[in-house]
Amino acid sequence: MRAFCVLFFRDSIMKFVDEATIDVAAGDGGNGCASFRHEKYKEFGGPDGGDGGRGGHVLALADSNLNTLVDFRYTRRFEAQRGEHGKGSDMFGTKGDDIVLKMPVGTIISDAETGEVLHELLQPGELITIAKGGDGGFGNMHYKSSTNRAPRQKTPGWPGERRALKLELKVLADxxxxxxxxxxxxxxxxxxxxxxxxxxxxxxxxxxxxxxxxxxxxxxxxxxxxxxxxxxxxxxxxxxxxxxxxxxxxxxxxxxxxxxxxxxxxxxxxxxxxxxxxxxxxxxxxxxxxxxxxxxxxxxxxxxxxxxxxxxxxxxxxxxxxxxxxxxxxxxxxxxxxxxxxxxxxxxxxxxxxxxxxxxxxxxxxx
Known part of the structure; x- marks a missing residue:
């Protein structure tokens, strides 16, 4: 009987979760491309390497249909897609897909290491960026100029933000x-x-x-x-x-x-x-x-x-x-x-x- 009571208590208290710690990682930016145009009958094609795409952001959405943070108890790491690399023929990389984390209205988002409060979701439908995706790198067409007609420079994509966040729910009631x-x-x-x-x-x-x-x-x-x-x-x-x-x-x-x-x-x-x-x-x-x-x-x-x-x-x-x-x-x-x-x-x-x-x-x- 005692074991049953303990299990009943644990199952009941777990129905409401008002704190969670998660790791979020925005997508890295895609690398720029160094490429030159190679076409028949065009002797001076010039650079055509495109820029890399932006990495995906990690967003938080205040959802009035949620009232606990239980979704973040078992899944604690969230990674957005990285940006696509640039290509030749003036082709820029596609940006990475953003991911949206739905949270209850009243959630406080803090830095898990410093304790600094980053944002509070107080309005239903409020959408904020909690980890910014890295910008894409530059392709060599980005460096073309009147004095540098055949640039070979390219840059890698910038890394996306990575954060450990603490989520705390304070319900909004009158x-x-x-x-x-x-x-x-x-x-x-x-x-x-x-x-x-x-x-x-x-x-x-x-x-x-x-x-x-x-x-x-x-x-x-x-x-x-x-x-x-x-x-x-x-x-x-x-x-x-x-x-x-x-x-x-x-x-x-x-x-x-x-x-x-x-x-x-x-x-x-x-x-x-x-x-x-x-x-x-x-x-x-x-x-x-x-x-x-x-x-x-x-x-x-x-x-x-x-x-x-x-x-x-x-x-x-x-x-x-x-x-x-x-x-x-x-x-x-x-x-x-x-x-x-x-x-x-x-x-x-x-x-x-x-x-x-x-x-x-x-x-x-x-x-």
């Missing part, structure tokens, strides 16, 4: 869910979005991040991310959640889910909430400073006449001054109101992030 294992994060994301995470009545059912699109209305939506639950000591490596906290760094809002009706009476929701905030602060001060709303979940498990008192007690002991939402992700009570408020907040953040452009009054209203 809202991130925080909470202890079994706080109801997966149930909430399943209730309000198109995501269908695994849900069960034991901790650590979420072993890798889940993304869901919440549709509020026509052309009105936002993306929510659910990561594995945190436990005390997560910033030192305990549990699973610390491995995926990076995916919350690009969110605009954090929802801190608190289980107000834990199965174990000895468990204090307030102490759990304080532990989460402590681990968040230890991991990243900027992440801790993000807007964070308190969401009290599982109110369906609390008698109706006790709800107000329990909510008031939790908020008071946490000394929390921000927005508080009372929901039941299981019955969806309060979820619609929460979604509307989230969308309003995200829309304001998007609007504030748009650059302000001054319009000349003479052209205002003109097409």
């Amino acid at each position: 809202v991130g869910l925080l909470g202890m294992p079994n706080a109801g994060k997966s149930t909430l994301i399943a209730a309000v979005s198109n995501a269908r995470p695994k849900i069960a009545d034991y901790p650590f059912t979420t072993l890798y991040p889940n993304l869901g699109v919440v549709r509020v209305g026509p052309e009105k939506s936002f993306v929510v991310a659910d990561v594995p639950g945190l436990i005390e000591g997560a910033s030192e490596g305990a549990g699973l959640g610390h491995q995926f906290l990076r995916h919350l760094q690009r969110t605009r809002l954090l929802l801190h889910l608190v289980d107000v009706a834990p199965f174990d009476d000895a468990v204090d929701p307030v102490q759990q909430a304080k532990a989460i905030m402590g681990e968040l602060k230890k991991y990243d001060a900027e992440l801790y400073a993000k807007p964070r709303w308190l969401v009290l979940n599982k109110l369906d498990m609390v008698p109706a006449d006790e709800r107000a008192a329990r909510v008031k007690d939790i908020v008071k002991r946490l000394r929390y001054k921000g927005p508080v939402f009372e929901i039941s992700a299981l019955t969806r009570e309060g979820c619609e109101f929460l979604v509307q408020k989230i969308y309003e907040h995200i829309a304001k953040v998007h609007e504030a992030a748009q650059p302000h452009v001054e319009v000349d009054p003479r052209f205002a209203g003109n097409p």
Whole structure:
């Protein structure tokens, strides 16, 4: 039974890969050709050696249909085609074919040796060059001049770039869910979005991040991310959640889910909430400073006449001054109101992030 559990855990965690190291090699340029025209009845044919073709580039494409880097776990070396050599009769070499590596939106590409960040793929369809192909060498026709009518010079092609790259994925989501294992994060994301995470009545059912699109209305939506639950000591490596906290760094809002009706009476929701905030602060001060709303979940498990008192007690002991939402992700009570408020907040953040452009009054209203 123990062996089965270990295999199940490994298979589950391998479904999500957010780091990979790859080697890329652009194609070398083709060599130039030294050749002279040999045609009947043409005594002075002259040089006709063509240039070599450019080597193929290695490109990275941001693909919105991908959400892991698993394709780079087993295939780690990528080589583009080299350029064709130049030929006689003024024939230039054909350039090598480029290769395109599809990566999830949110991938950070860094130099594996220096750690320097080279690029971040933030927009779907974004295409960048991560290794440039070498230029082709010059043929002898390139050196022809009035004083050098029979050049024999030619040059080899330039080598293509070769790099060891580290790929790191930080998912792009507007809202991130925080909470202890079994706080109801997966149930909430399943209730309000198109995501269908695994849900069960034991901790650590979420072993890798889940993304869901919440549709509020026509052309009105936002993306929510659910990561594995945190436990005390997560910033030192305990549990699973610390491995995926990076995916919350690009969110605009954090929802801190608190289980107000834990199965174990000895468990204090307030102490759990304080532990989460402590681990968040230890991991990243900027992440801790993000807007964070308190969401009290599982109110369906609390008698109706006790709800107000329990909510008031939790908020008071946490000394929390921000927005508080009372929901039941299981019955969806309060979820619609929460979604509307989230969308309003995200829309304001998007609007504030748009650059302000001054319009000349003479052209205002003109097409």
